[in-house]
Amino acid sequence: MNGGETCVAQITDWDDAYANIAHIPGGAGFPDVWAQAAAEFRDGLRGTGGQPPGPRDIFGQKKEHRDAELYLPEGKPRGLMVFVHGGYWMKFGPSWFSHLAQGALARGWAVLLPSYPLAPGAGLREMRDRIAAQVTAAAGEVSGPIVLSGHSAGGHLAARLVCGDSPLPAPVLARVARCLPISGLFDLRPLQLTAMRDDLGLDDTTARAESPLFHLPVPGCELHLWVGGDERPVFIRQSQLLHAAWAGMPRRSTLTVEPGRHHLDVVAGLAMPDHPLTEALLAGL
Known part of the structure; x- marks a missing residue:
């Protein structure tokens, strides 16, 4: 092999390549830990008289938004932080991740955890559009900058909202100052080789249309990709791909590989106001 050549090992089991829980000690117990936290x-919020979670009246009686959670800080919010949950587009909901609002809330930000319909009952485009509708409604109640984040499948959906074909209305999109996908999936083509293909409706057309990698980003916001150093190699590669593909197009583009973090604990820092992950999301805004 010549000195300038790079060899990437062939993947023979794509389901295993994208499996997380099986490769993390105690991985199967993480959802219960999240739900308890x-x-x-x-x-704790109810006990102190704080703002209880829930869709509040900004969503009216629309049942499709009933599982969304909106948290308001004391006093006027500094802006709106949005966190989109993961679960390979097929599992979980905001109520598993309410505690991840703590860091931003403590820093004076309103926090929206949007809900979205899950596969196989819904497609990726419907999920994206449902989240956009909730962000738009919350943006009508909360002034200031908007920051978008999400984990795994939620990182994919957050990134789709800052693509050039974003379903966010132009005035709302103009307020998006930063997008920070955490361990996201940005090229969906490899998932066509997994057992998830049919549940996610991933034919060639859909995989390309819904992959942020094949879109131009809106130029006004910053992009900060975050991934754990102990993740499955494909997840690190996914963030590297988007970082390279979008280099120079957002106002600023950063990639952080956090040492010692795997796919299931890489989001934990959002619960702490001074954690580097929360800093990366909110600092300077």
Whole structure:
């Protein structure tokens, strides 16, 4: 092999390549840990008379938004932070991740955890549009900058909202100052080789249309890709791909590989106001 050549090992089992829980000690227990931490956070808010979680009246009686959670800080919010949950577009909901609002809330930000319909009952475009509608409604109630984040599948959906064909209305999109996808999926073509293909409706057309990698980003916001150093190699590669593809197009583009973090604990920092992940999301805004 010549000195300038790079060899990437062939992947023979794509389901295993994108499997996370099986490769993390105690991985199967993480959803229960998340749910307990989220419930304790919500109970704590109620106990102190704080703003309870829920869709509030900004969503009216629309049942499709009933699982969304909006948290308001004391006093006027500094802006709106949006966190989109993961679960390979097929699992979970905002109530598993309520506690991840703590860091931004403590810094004076309003926090929206949007809900979206899950596959196989819904397609990726419908998920994206549902989230955009909730962000738009929350933006009508909360002034200031908007920051978008999400984990895994939620990182994909957050990134889709800052593509050139974003369903966000122009005035709302203009307020998006930063997008920070965490361990996101930005090229969906490899998932066509997994058992998830049919549930996600990933034919060639859909995989390309819904992959941020094949879109230009809106130039006004900053992009900060965040991924754990102990993740499955394909997840690190996904963030590297988008960082390279979008280089120089957002106002600023950054890639952070956090040492010692795997796919299931890489989001934990959002619960802490001074954690580097929360800093990366909110600092300077």
